[in-house]
Amino acid sequence: MLPLKILHIIWSTEMGGISKVVLHLCEEQQKDRDLQVSVFCAKGKSALFEAFEKKGISIFPGQFKGALQISNAAYKEVKMLMAKFDVLHFHSYNPVLGYAAKQIGKKLVYTEHGNFGIGRKKKLNDIIVGWMQKQFVNKRIDAITFNSEFTKSESIHRFGLSRTKKEVIYNGVPLNLSSTTSAHQFRKS
Numbered sequence: 001m002l003p004l005k006i007l008h009i010i011w012s013t014e015m016g017g018i019s020k021v022v023l024h025l026c027e028e029q030q031k032d033r034d035l036q037v038s039v040f041c042a043k044g045k046s047a048l049f050e051a052f053e054k055k056g057i058s059i060f061p062g063q064f065k066g067a068l069q070i071s072n073a074a075y076k077e078v079k080m081l082m083a084k085f086d087v088l089h090f091h092s093y094n095p096v097l098g099y100a101a102k103q104i105g106k107k108l109v110y111t112e113h114g115n116f117g118i119g120r121k122k123k124l125n126d127i128i129v130g131w132m133q134k135q136f137v138n139k140r141i142d143a144i145t146f147n148s149e150f151t152k153s154e155s156i157h158r159f160g161l162s163r164t165k166k167e168v169i170y171n172g173v174p175l176n177l178s179s180t181t182s183a184h185q186f187r188k189s
Helices: 017-030 049-054 072-083 095-104 124-139 149-159
Strands: 004-010 035-041 058-061 087-090 107-112 143-146 165-168
Touching: 004 017, 017 035, 017 049, 035 072, 049 058, 072 095, 087 095, 095 124, 107 124, 107 149, 124 149, 143 149, 149 165
Parallel strands: 004 035, 004 087, 035 058, 087 107, 107 143, 143 165
Antiparallel strands: none
16 A cells, blocks of 8 residues: 655744644654655745755745745645645645645645734734634644644634544654544545
8 A cells, every 4th residue: 555645734944843843743654654744844945944854854845935925836836746645734824825725625634733823913914814714724624633722722712613623632742643633544534
């Protein structure tokens, strides 16, 4: 049987926590011969990009300059890349990437890492993108994971998620891929 191809989608490889969590997750998933793991980094190469490469993880740089700033050619390129994978695992929401994933109809996993901007005054753009994210997580994804019970609770409050498969997987906890929401479940559906 061919390995299940997973593409993790992150915004950047800056030194922040999400990049490190995804690096650790990819390292663990690489141990499973039934999985083929890659990463798409929307903003291109930055601090941790080489760390993924050194671990033997295929990582593809995107050409995003801002959340909605991408050329038509770059959009087509990322859509073609996504089409090569069985499961797309989003680690942040971006309307353009969400739309591309919708167009190709792959299985989608979304991890909410808890970056809600609490205490920050929302701009009109934040409200619009928030509404789009709510539509995405409720209508397009097959499963959602959270890094804590607080993140899960806040996500349910913001997005509803009444019909979405949900699971909490704490950061830094050793992964047991047979007991967590894993890509293996997508072979059956």
